[in-house]
Amino acid sequence: MKKVLVIAPHPDDETLGCGGTLLKHIANGDEVDWLIVTGMHAKLGHTEEQINRREREIEQVKRMYGFKNVYNLKLPTTNLDTIPMQSIVSEIGAVINEMKPEIMYLPYRGDVHTDHKVVFDAVVSCSKWFRYSSVKRVLAYETLSETDFGINPDNNGFRPNVYIDIKPYLHKKLDILKVFQSEMGAFPFPRSEQAVQAQAMVRGVAAGCEAAEAFMLLKEIL
Numbered sequence: 035m036k037k038v039l040v041i042a043p044h045p046d047d048e049t050l051g052c053g054g055t056l057l058k059h060i061a062n063g064d065e066v067d068w069l070i071v072t073g074m075h076a077k078l079g080h081t082e083e084q085i086n087r088r089e090r091e092i093e094q095v096k097r098m099y100g101f102k103n104v105y106n107l108k109l110p111t112t113n114l115d116t117i118p119m120q121s122i123v124s125e126i127g128a129v130i131n132e133m134k135p136e137i138m139y140l141p142y143r144g145d146v147h148t149d150h151k152v153v154f155d156a157v158v159s160c161s162k163w164f165r166y167s168s169v170k171r172v173l174a175y176e177t178l179s180e181t182d183f184g185i186n187p188d189n190n191g192f193r194p195n196v197y198i199d200i201k202p203y204l205h206k207k208l209d210i211l212k213v214f215q216s217e218m219g220a221f222p223f224p225r226s227e228q229a230v231q232a233q234a235m236v237r238g239v240a241a242g243c244e245a246a247e248a249f250m251l252l253k254e255i256l
Contacts, residue, residue: 036064039135041157043071043149044111045092046214050225051175052139053207054200055247060100067133068101069126071153073108091213098210105129114152122156130160134168142250144189145180161253173249178233179224194248197241204234204245
């Protein structure tokens with residue numbers, strides 16, 4: 035059994051980026067935990083109804099996956115760049131030290147959303163072997179509507195070197211995404227069922243299977 039931690043800047047990032055892979059880990063008997071970094075807050079303009087709905091969505095998604103634990107830091111969404119990095123590193127590091135994952139999945143730094151960049155930098159700081167000795171493998175996932183919209187000419191772009199066959203799990207991944215009703219939209223919206231299926235097929239073509247998720251391997255200790 036492997037201990038796996040997926041870090042999501044926002045609920046739904048984990049499913050868009052590596053939902054099939056997480057379901058595969060769980061089917062193989064691995065222990066998978068979900069770390070959500072941000073949350074909705076009334077002071078940011080979110081209504082009580084929105085906040086309560088999001089909490090219900092998180093609980094339903096937890097059950098659908100079969101996550102062992104959910105850690106929710108509830109830092110202000112879209113505002114991570116206003117928080118001292120050391121504070122974010124400390125909160126994420128505390129979860130890693132408690133859970134002691136062997137494998138971590140995190141968002142790609144080249145995503146257009148500032149929260150994704152901040153989370154990437156914070157998690158990378160929490161992968162040093164002499165402070166977080168359990169971590170042996172770190173992979174970055176791609177997030178539709180964030181990774182694919184990264185047009186910075188100085189960025190090399192998302193260049194996957196790891197592919198995971200998710201064909202048996204694609205249907206359930208799509209079912210889980212439907213829980214996040216406010217985040218999904220009609221095609222050609224990037225976060226649509228057709229777009230997610232198309233991405234899985236394109237990554238599958240690169241990997242020689244019908245559906246796959248793609249990752250950039252950032253670190254591996256063998």
